[in-house]
Amino acid sequence: MSAPLRVLVLWFPDWPLRAALGDALPHPPTALMQANIVVACTASAREHGVRVGQRRREAQGRLSSLRVLPHDPDRDERAFLPVLQLIEEHAPGVTLLRPGLAVLRARGISRYHGGEEAAAAWLVTQLTEAGFPEVRIGVGDGPFTAETAARGPQRCTVVPPGEAREFLAPFPVQVLRDEQITGLLLRLGVRTLGEFAALGPVDVRDRFGERGARLRALAAGADSQRLAPRPPDPELMRSVEFETPLGGADQVAFAVRQTADAVMLALGEASVVCTEVRIDLTDDNGQVFSRPWLHPSCFDASDLVDRVRWQLEALAAQTAKDPVDEARAFGGISAVRIVPVAVDDAAHHQPGLFGSGTDERLHHAVSRVQTMLGHEGVVTAALAGGRWLADRQVLTPWGERAVAPRDPASPWPGSLPDPLPAEVFRPPRPLGVTGADGAAIRIDERGALSSDPAFIDGTAVHAWAGPWPVHERRWASGGGKKGHRFQVIDDRDRAWLVFCAGGRWWAEGRYR
Structure with missing residues (x-):
């Protein structure tokens, strides 16, 4: 076995928690769970006896107010990428061991700074000033020894060679x-x-x-693990400047075609594809309008040109809608910058020999329709949390990442259980629900009906169930939104979800 290599390990304690909660300190008592096992917990949670490896019930038994979040390894890696780039700026050749733990050869940086201890102290200072004061650094024979040293109580720990x-x-x-x-x-x-x-x-x-x-x-301290330095990131950003600012969306879109082609050429040389891009538009006043764009698979040159056009059209529409901001709106575009934000290995996006034709044709057709109708002309639906069906629908433009404003995994007392109606009315459809005598049905404060539902919009009621009260935002002015839900089946075998609020009846959805 070859002699161990002198390495420098940088450890960022509780990195999964920082990736999940951000860098605002102190963090409330929080634990990250995977398969109902604690994989990370904050210092405030450890003060109450919560430990890594505990089961969820045991951890919550130690602290009933413990906040529990799911562990997302992909999020940890995405959040750690900027840290790797920061380390790379100061010490090239960094290798990722896992999110929150990086290693690099000690020889080069120690020679430059006059010793291993001085190099480690300098790196700690640089990372602290960059917003990572929790970093710990260990230097030793091999990654295992250096990592063990980094987990010690000191900010910098150096294990002498051979010891x-x-x-x-x-x-x-x-x-x-x-x-x-x-x-x-x-x-x-x-x-x-x-x-x-x-x-x-x-x-x-x-x-x-x-x-x-x-x-x-x-x-025994004989760690001969080889290091695979992280390759430097290729320069993928491309920009274009105009001597005379351009005012029309079509003019700018036509002018950036070569820039979009240059971006695709750079991506091809790096054997990667772009799945998220940021477009920066600079107007003749020096103001920069930035917006990220996502793609369901990967961008090509025409997609980038379309995003530039859509961004300009959105800015023009915003200016027309709010004339007060006309002075701050762009009068002409003087520069466009296209910055790939997220890339992926091109091999993951190669078309398969079988089974990929339908997806490609679908994406091509939807993209063509979106090009004709605009960015928000084609949307996809995602499920969010909420008590009302209209609140649970989140419509996202095709190609964008759906972000639920309300966590669907959180408890929503009073929400409708599965199965949900296949058709949701936005806004709710007004209708009439009457008793056998034709009189409107009223509901008192105790939820009692003045009579059984007999007709719904003139159609006889075959069966019904309810009422189920829903009352949210009680603290809001006016008492919040409240009503009573019913499920009704008419004699045409149509199942309705209706609710009564303020003496009026509405159809919230219909089952198929």
Whole structure:
């Protein structure tokens, strides 16, 4: 086994929590759950006994007000990408171990700053000024030793060359993060890394296999893991400036065609495709209008030109709608910048030999219709949280990422259970619900009906159920929105969801 490489590990404690909650401190007592197991928790939660590895019920038993959020590894990686880019600016060759943990070779940066301890202190200062004061740095023989040093109480910990075994000896075997083998070691009475390293390598391989031999080498400070430095990001941004500002959307769209082609050429050279782009429009007053755009698969040059046109049309419509802001509105576009924000490996978007034709034709057809009708001419529906059916519908333009304003996973007491009506009326459709005598039905404060529903819009009622009261935003002026829901089936076998509010009846939806 080759000699361990001197490396520098940067550790950002509780990174999944920062990715989920942001950088505003202090964080309220919060735990991230995966499969009902705590994978991360804030310091305020740890003060009440919440620990990583606890089951959800046990953690909430320690702190009833504990806020529980689902763990999203993809979100952790997306949030850590800017940090990697920041480290890359100060020390090229950084390698991602996992979100919140990065490693780089110590030789280059330590030579430049006059030593490993000085280099680590300088990096801590730079990252602290950039908004990451929690960073911890460890330097040692190999990533395992350096990571263990970084998790110590000091901001910077340097393990001298050749002293990794002595440094690791007092640590418990659990730091190896292998439950199966550490469980066997504990049952055998081996509790520290020093005791594990003292075992013969042949005996360990015979008893625990190659994986056990690898862990014993880590415990002995012989970490020979190779580093794969993160390649520098290709320059994908392209821009164009106009000597004479252009005022028409079609003029600007025509002028940026070559710029869009240049962006696609840069993406092709990097073997990536763009799934999210930001377009910056600069007017002749120096004001910049920026907007991100998403794509359901990946952008091509014509898609980029369309987004420039749609952004200009939206700005023109906003100016026409609000003449007061006419002085601040653009009088002409002097520069356009197209910045790919999110890219993906081009191999993931290659058409398959079978089964991809329908999706491609669908996307092509919908995109053509959207080009003719405008950005908001074609929308897709997503489900959000809420008690009223109209509130649960979120319409998003084709190609945009649907963002639910109300979390559908949160509890919504009084909401309609599944199955939901297939047709939702926006706005609700007024109708008449009367009793057998033709009189309008009233509902008192206790939810009692003046008579049973017999007719709905002149059609006889076959069956009905209800009422179910719904009353939300009680603290709002006027008492909030309230009413009583019913399910009604008429003699034509049509099922309706209706509600009564203020003495009037409305059709909220209809079942198919």
